[in-house]
Structures are given as C-alpha cells and as structure tokens.
Amino acid sequence: MLHSHLIKPLIGESYPTIDYGKGVYLYDTEGRVYIDACSGAVTANLGHGMEEILQSIVNQGNKVAFVYRSQFSNQPAEELATFLHEKTGYPWSFFVNSGSEAVETAIKIAIQYWQEKGRSMKRKVLSRWLSYHGITFGALSASGHPARRERFDSFLGDWPTIEPPYCAQCPFGKTHPSCQIACATQLETMINRIGPDNIAAFIAEPVIGAAGGAIAPPKGYYERIRSICDKYEVLFIADEVMTGCGRTGTFMALEQWGVKADIVAIGKGLSAGYAPIAATLISDEVMTPIMNGSKVIMSGHTFSGNPLSASAALSVLKLIDSERIIEDVDSKGTYLRNLIIKLKNEFPFIHDIRGKGLMLGIEFEARGSAFTSHIVQAGVECGILLYPASAGLDGRSGSAIIIAPPLNSSKRELEEIVKRLRTTLQTAIGSWRDHI
Numbered sequence: 001m002l003h004s005h006l007i008k009p010l011i012g013e014s015y016p017t018i019d020y021g022k023g024v025y026l027y028d029t030e031g032r033v034y035i036d037a038c039s040g041a042v043t044a045n046l047g048h049g050m051e052e053i054l055q056s057i058v059n060q061g062n063k064v065a066f067v068y069r070s071q072f073s074n075q076p077a078e079e080l081a082t083f084l085h086e087k088t089g090y091p092w093s094f095f096v097n098s099g100s101e102a103v104e105t106a107i108k109i110a111i112q113y114w115q116e117k118g119r120s121m122k123r124k125v126l127s128r129w130l131s132y133h134g135i136t137f138g139a140l141s142a143s144g145h146p147a148r149r150e151r152f153d154s155f156l157g158d159w160p161t162i163e164p165p166y167c168a169q170c171p172f173g174k175t176h177p178s179c180q181i182a183c184a185t186q187l188e189t190m191i192n193r194i195g196p197d198n199i200a201a202f203i204a205e206p207v208i209g210a211a212g213g214a215i216a217p218p219k220g221y222y223e224r225i226r227s228i229c230d231k232y233e234v235l236f237i238a239d240e241v242m243t244g245c246g247r248t249g250t251f252m253a254l255e256q257w258g259v260k261a262d263i264v265a266i267g268k269g270l271s272a273g274y275a276p277i278a279a280t281l282i283s284d285e286v287m288t289p290i291m292n293g294s295k296v297i298m299s300g301h302t303f304s305g306n307p308l309s310a311s312a313a314l315s316v317l318k319l320i321d322s323e324r325i326i327e328d329v330d331s332k333g334t335y336l337r338n339l340i341i342k343l344k345n346e347f348p349f350i351h352d353i354r355g356k357g358l359m360l361g362i363e364f365e366a367r368g369s370a371f372t373s374h375i376v377q378a379g380v381e382c383g384i385l386l387y388p389a390s391a392g393l394d395g396r397s398g399s400a401i402i403i404a405p406p407l408n409s410s411k412r413e414l415e416e417i418v419k420r421l422r423t424t425l426q427t428a429i430g431s432w433r434d435h436i
Contacts (some may be wrong), residue, residue: 016028016029016030016032016380017029017030020048020049021036021044021047021048021049022047022048022049023047023048023049023406023413024036024047024048024405024406024409024413025048026048026385032383033383034380034383034384034385035383035384035385035405035413035416035417035420036048036385036405036406037379037384037385037386037403037404037405037417037420037421038385038386038387038401038402038403038404038405039269039273039404039405039406040273040385041268041387042209042242042247042268042269042359042387042402042404043268043269043272043273044272044273044406045245045246045247045268045269045272045273045316045320045406045407045408046272046316046319046320046325046406046407046408047406047408047409048273050272050274050319052315052319053272053274053312053315053316053319054274056311056312056314056315057274057275057308057311057312057315059311060076060307060308060311061308063307064307065307065308066303066306066307066308067307068302069300069304069305070300073305074305074307074310075307076307076308076310076311076314077095077305077306077307077310079310079314080093080095080310080313080314080317081093081095083314083317083318084279084281084317087251087317087321088251088252088264088281089260090264090281090282090283091282091283091284091287092281092282092283092284092287093279093280093281093282094109094279094280094282094297094299094300094304095277095278095279095304095305095306095309095310096277096278096279096280096299096301096304097276097277097278097301097303097304097306097309098134098267098276098278099133099134099239099241099242099265099266099267099268099278100133100134100135100136100139101134101136101278101301102241102265102266102267102278102279102280103133103134103136103138103139103142103203103237103239103241103265104134104136104138104139104299105265105280105297105299106203106237106239106263106264106265106280107125107138107139107142107201107203107237108138108297108298108299109263109280109282109286109290109297109299110125110200110201110235110237110262110263110286111123111125111200111201112290112294112297112298113200113235113286113289113290114200116289116290116292116293116294117289119197121197121198122197122198122199122200122233123198123200124159124194124198124199124200125141125142125157125159125199125200125201125202125203125237126159126161126162126187126190126191126194126199126201126202126203126234127142127143127144127159127160127161127162127202127203127204128144128160128161128162128163128164128204128208129144129160129162129163129164129395130144130145130164130166130208130211130212130215130390130393130395131143131144131145131160131164131203131204131205131208131211131212131239132144132145132148132205132209132210132211133203133205133239133241133265134241135148137152137155137156138157140152140156141156141157141158141159142157142159142160142203143160143211144160144164144211144395145210145211145390145395146394146395146396147369147390147395147396161190161194162183162186162187162190163183163186164183164208164212164215165181165183165184165215165216165217165218165221166183166212166215166393167215167217167218168215168351168352168354168363169392169393170183171183171393176218177218177220181218181220181221181224183217183221184217184220184221184222184224184225184228185224185228187202187225187228187229188228188231188232191228191232191234196232196233196234199232199234200234200235201234201235201236201237201262201263202225202229202234202235202236202237203237203238203239204225204236204237204238204239205238205239205240205241205242205243206222206238206239206240206243206248206252206253206254206256206257207242207243207248207253207355207356207359209242209243209359209389209402210242210387210388210389210390210402211389211390211395212361212389212390212391212395212400213354213361213362213363213389213390213391213398213400213401213402214354214355214356214359214360214361214389214400214402214404215354215361216354216355216356217257219257220257221257222254222257222259223257223258223259225259226259226260235262235263235286236261236262236263237261237262237263237264237265238252238253238254238261238263238264238265239265240252240253240254240264240265240266241265241266241267241268241278242268242359243356243359244264244266244267244268244269244270245266245268245269245270245272245316245317245320246269246320246325246326246329246357246407247269247329247357247358247359247404247407248329248333248355248356248357248358248359249326249329249330249333249356249357249358250326250357251326252264253356256356260283262282262283262285262286263280263281263282263283263286264280264281265278265279265280265281266278266279266281267279269316270313270316270317271309271312271313271316272316274312274313274315274316275306275308275309275311275312275313276303276306276309277306277309277310277312277313320407323408325407325408326407328407329357329358329407330357332357332358332407332409332411332414333355333356333357333358333359333360335411335414336358336360336403336405336414336417336418337353337355337360339414339415339418340353340360340362340403340418340421341353343418343421343422343425346422346425347425347429349364349365349367349429350362350363350364351363351364351365351366355402358404358405358407358409359402359404360402360403360404361389361400361401361402361403362400362401362402362403363391363398363399363400364391364398364399364400365399366391366392366397366398366399367399367432368396368397368398368399369388369390369396369399371399371432372388372389372390372399372400372401373388374428374431374432375388375399375401375424375425375428376388376401378424378425378427378428378431379420379421379424379428381424381427382420382423382424382427383420384417384420384421384424386401386402386403386421386424387401387402387403387404388400388401388402389401389402403417403421405417
C-alpha cells in the first residue's frame with residue numbers, strides 16, 4: 001500500500017476508503033457495503049446522497065461560495081437564522097463550523113453577558129462528569145471525559161463538578177424516584193460551595209453522548225436544574241450538538257423536559273453532514289445587555305456563516321420540516337429499542353439499553369474501552385457502523401456503543417441494523433474469548 005500523507009485517528013492504521021453513499025448505506029472502493037447505524041458521528045440525520053440538498057449547495061456555489069462576515073451578510077445565513085428563530089424561539093444565531101466552536105462561543109457569551117452587566121466576577125463555568133463538549137480548550141475544560149482530558153489536563157479548567165444522572169449506575173447508590181434526583185440537587189451544593197457570585201453558567205448535554213452512551217436523565221431532572229440556575233442567577237447552556245435537530249424526537253431534546261436553556265449549541269444534524277456548520281442560539285435576555293453595551297460578541301471564525309454551509313443546513317431543515325420526519329422519530333426509536341431488547345437474552349453481557357428517540361445506547365458489562373473498540377471493529381467486518389462511547393462511573397472502565405441511524409430510516413432498515421448488530425455481537429464475543 002502506498003504511504004498516506006493524511007493523518008488519521010490512529011496513525012499507521014489502515015482504514016477503508018469510502019467511494020459513495022446512498023440513504024443509510026455507505027460503499028467503499030473495495031465494493032464492501034456498510035449500513036450506517038450511527039449516522040457517522042451521530043451527524044448524517046438524513047442519510048447520504050440526498051439530491052435535493054446537494055443541488056442547493058451547487059445552486060449557492062454558482063452564486064457565491066464565500067464571503068467574510070465582517071464585510072457582508074448573505075441570504076442563506078439570514079434565512080437559516082430566521083428559520084431557527086421560528087423553530088426554536090431563540091431570536092439570535094451565531095454560526096460557526098463545528099460543535100466545539102459552538103460550545104466555545106456559548107461559554108464566551110455567558111461570561112461576556114455578566115461582564116456587560118457589571119458583574120465580571122461571575123466567570124466560572126460548571127459542568128458534569130461523564131460529559132463531552134468538544135476538543136478545543138474551553139470545550140474540553142467543560143468536558144468530564146477523563147480519557148480525552150488527561151493529555152492536556154494541566155492546561156484545562158476544573159469545570160466538571162457534579163455527578164451525571166446515571167440511573168443504571170447511580171453515583172449516590174440510590175434509585176429513582178426515591179433518590180429525589182440527588183444528582184440535580186448536587187448542583188445547588190456546588191454553587192453554594194463555590195459561591196454564586198463567581199459562577200457564570202452551567203453546561204450540560206440533555207442526553208449524554210460519547211462520554212456515557214446515551215444516558216438520559218429521569219423526568220424532573222432538568223426542571224430541577226433550571227430552577228437552581230434561576231435561583232442563583234446562573235445561565236444554563238444546553239449542548240445540543242448531538243441531540244438537537246430532531247435526533248431524540250423533538251427539535252431540541254430539552255423540550256421533552258419542558259425546559260428552555262439560556263444559550264444552546266447545535267451542530268452535527270444541523271446540516272446532516274452535508275457541510276461543516278454549527279450554531280450558538282441565544283435568548284433575548286442574554287443578548288440585551290450586549291446590545292446595550294459593547295454591541296460585539298467576541299468570537300468568530302473565517303468561515304462563520306459561510307453561504308454554502310448555511311444553504312446546506314437550510315435545505316436539510318426545510319426537508320425535515322416538509323416531510324414531518326421528526327414526528328416519526330419517537331415511534332421508530334421505540335421500535336428499534338424493542339428489537340435491541342430482544343438481543344439481551346441472547347447476549348447477557350448487555351448491561352443496559354437506554355436513550356431517547358433514535359439516539360440509543362447499549363452498555364455492556366464493564367470490560368473497558370478495549371472491548372468497545374473490539375465491538376466497533378467487529379461491526380465494520382460485519383458491515384455495520386457503530387459509534388463508540390465511554391461508560392462506567394469513572395468514565396473509563398465501562399464499555400458502550402451508540403446506535404443512531406438516520407432519522408428517515410425505514411423499519412426494514414432498522415431491522416437490518418439489528419440483524420447485523422446480532423451478527424456483530426456473535427462475532428465479537430467469540431473472538432474476544434480468543435483475545436483474552
């Protein structure tokens with residue numbers, strides 16, 4: 001094989017080369033076919049090769065592909081911001097290129113909000129363990145993901161302070177509802193310990209993704225979190241990069257708890273993978289002191305609000321809306337979950353099946369990240385793509401995967417996913433015994 005000059009996730013590892021994709025399937029240059037059971041990185045919400053979306057990108061490219069936000073606005077970005085306002089109620093959108101950047105921007109805006117109000121001491125951000133908010137320094141500081149923090153730990157902020165709502169392995173040794181949602185109440189303890197006059201914001205993923213394998217809190221959790229944030233004047237940032245744009249059965253996952261954050265980060269499904277774009281959505285309350293003060297949000301990137309990316313995202317969201325795709329996500333998720341539950345009797349090393357909508361997690365008996373990698377690789381060999389996730393209270397000892405197919409997957413395709421998952425687990429457990 002010729003030497004590759006491209007740096008890949010694992011240097012020196014050989015990866016299949018993709019040729020093309022169509023719907024829920026991907027095809028490599030060797031003729032192998034993969035069913036995309038995780039939408040790449042929980043991103044390809046509409047699958048691959050959607051002509052309508054691709055044509056919108058071509059049409060925009062024929063007009064203009066790039067303008068710099070300090071010099072021009074552009075119609076696709078303006079229309080996308082308007083669409084998001086009408087869909088979510090957030091009247092302000094700041095467009096960036098990735099979820100990490102959207103989280104960074106959300107954090108900066110939260111800190112700036114208090115500066116503009118003359119309360120510059122409120123600059124600390126709190127977060128949870130078993131969380132992942134991105135790979136840039138601010139986002140990684142907020143991440144309670146031990147494996148991804150450790151190399152840069154001395155440079156990162158100590159923002160993770162409270163335990164996750166991990167009912168399968170409760171950090172407090174309790175059960176819901178008798179626990180009285182102790183994991184949420186812990187936020188109040190930490191705010192009082194640090195001092196509310198020092199805290200700008202609290203950030204959380206509505207459903208924990210890569211750091212926990214689709215951990216969804218019980219009813220009442222975010223209602224309590226919102227109440228605590230309001231009581232102590234702490235902004236609530238929702239990291240909906242993975243959960244937003246319909247993935248869990250509502251446009252924003254937090255809708256299912258009847259809660260609204262002050263600032264929201266979205267990405268991934270925003271363009272369904274057809275172009276790099278993410279966004280920070282901001283409430284009027286947060287924007288008002290900035291509008292009345294400096295009138296500048298201290299953030300931005302060369303490609304922020306790129307017309308090609310905005311055009312792709314607008315086309316994706318309009319298609320999701322016009323075909324009412326989100327309306328079927330909950331029922332499809334229930335159907336898929338029930339199919340996976342049937343595997344539990346055959347594979348007793350499955351510890352927990354959880355999640356919301358079409359973002360489902362399978363946690364295995366604690367065998368560490370090596371077992372997760374083993375499962376994912378077995379999946380590739382069996383023609384199914386699975387998303388690896390951490391698990392376990394320490395964020396290291398557990399093993400989990402995420403199943404998150406495109407939102408427009410058919411029932412037959414969901415059945416095919418579970419069929420290939422079954423073959424994968426059979427293959428993996430057999431070769432794992434040989435491995436150990």
